[in-house]
Amino acid sequence: MTWVVWRQYRTQGAIAAVLLAALAAAVLVDGFQIASHWHSILVACAGNKACLQQQPTLVNGVVSDLPYLCLIVPVVLGMLWGAPLVAHELESRTSDFAWSQSVTRTHWLAVKTGWLLLAAAACGGLVSALTTWWSGPVNAMTGGAFAPGQFDTQGVVPVGYAVFAMALGIAAGAVARRSLPAIAVVLGGFIGVRLLISGLLRPHYMAAVTTYYHLTTGSFTPPGQAWVFSQGAVSSTGVVVASGWGDLYPALQPVCQRLIGSAPASGKSGSMSAVFSCMQAHGWRGFATYQPAYRYWPFQGIETGIYLLLAAALVAVTFAIVRRRDAL
């Protein structure tokens, strides 16, 4: 069976290998340039944080779209390899031939799904490894590896996404029995599940940490690559104003409002310090709600685990359907 799978997929395998090699070459060339640029910035700034923040962005040009590419690789694999796996056999009636050989239907499906899931994991892992390495200097400069978008393209989660997308494609094909509807289901289902989990579930894998601080002693920034949910000030009665202070004025006590009114426009630190001490005196506290940086890998593990479980459930559905179905 392994030999049959290889014969059936060698063209696709060769095309995928060529595309991955081209991607790797482009990423490696660009990545070394970014790394050396980052190194020269580090040398010039010598640990000066303000200096680091003044530097222009590290990435530009064609390769800066690499993370977006990384986001769509799983769904493309699920559409092109996963959805037709069972559906195209049924559509072209080759299942009649395939399922009436000495190899049992379970064995046939196990070997095919096994190799394709492995290929998806390998492709996802390879693209993710390249993106993770390439993003290293950007992560170090911006501290954003935990933020939505970056989190989704680095580490081990892309492997989970790829395996899930492939399993979704195989299951959709087995249910729909036609390739094209299965492809549409993969596209819609993958985007839907990803949006739901990253938007609604991921922030709650662990309870977020809230740190309070004195407004007068300056601002607090969660250390390292933390995922910051909200930052700002909260009054003794629970009124919350987000940092940036856009909505600060109407929320303040009249005493403190007058201090803003007299200050020249916008939040110059000198003028705001008087406002902050006034707020401090009236019971305001600064706060930051975030997921600390040390939870990055636990979150990666949890998210990957969720997608692998979903994939396992979908594969189980596929096996149930294919084994139950009559061959003719």
Add this chain to the structure above:
Amino acid sequence: MSWVTWRQYRAQAAIAAALLAAFTALILVTGVQVASQWHSALTACTAAHSCGNLANTLFLGSHAVGFLVILTLGVPAVLGILLGAPLLAHEFEAGTSQYAWTQSVTRRRWLVAKTGWLLLAAAAIGGIVSALVTWWSGPDNALQADAFKPGRFDIMGIVPVGYAVFAVALGITAGALLRRTIPAIAVTLAGFIAVRMVVFFWLRSHFMAAVTSYFPINGGFNAGSAWQLSAGYVGANGQPLSLPQSTSGPVLGGVNGNGLPVTALPGQCQAAVGNGPFTPATYHAALSCAQAHGIRGYVTYQPASRYWAFQGIETGIFVLLAAALLAITFAVVLRRDA
């Protein structure tokens, strides 16, 4: 033939209509919220005299809807994959072309009706999505002044219509040439991404000759909603100064893009500063020395007034590409034995 096309695609049309209706409802509800948020923020900042830094402090809408709006970048590719690629490829694969092309309707008329209706549907879907996104992004465009910037330009105005028509035409052509659906889908996806990237990275900034404005080192230049291509400093001969990739030393100015590092100045100006940070006296000495050497800041950009011209040119390119692809499809289909 129109009736046949409708019978074949009514399920897809119903699904597309339902999805579009859901998207419309979401965009309308959140769009009204965004507009009122923008209105109240303007009122509040006018009262507090802090409208100057509104762009840094105000976040309009929600991350989820904002992300959905960015996702509309993929709508043309999806249309090309699901509508365009199977149009001919699936007929060949299922053998139904033998039936379809042996009726009283000529092959040419069959193809004209099918491609015509599908391209029209693609243009309509692209146009509706783009109209909603454009309306929803109005306040954000006013706040960030970035409607011309890459990524924003691509999901608003009329270009999404051109992308949708091109993607569907590409799918139809790929199906006609490859005669199999899945390879046609792969080619459509890869081809669409590749053509979009080529046009964006190498052509779009050259649709018209960019404008360069010069300004004094300690001044600045506000190009409004323009698409800024590059910024820096030039010497008296008009050649850009080569700036170090990074610096920790003192810098002059620094409004558009980066400041001018003292280490990039002529030797005698550097001598006026000496080592260490600026004092007011050395800052003015360095500034007047640099100005005496004719050093000015520059910004190269496409002015905001060219926004619709660029939209028209980009749409025209993709519609022309679509027409060329359709010509190939007709040639292939009309030549082929049934």
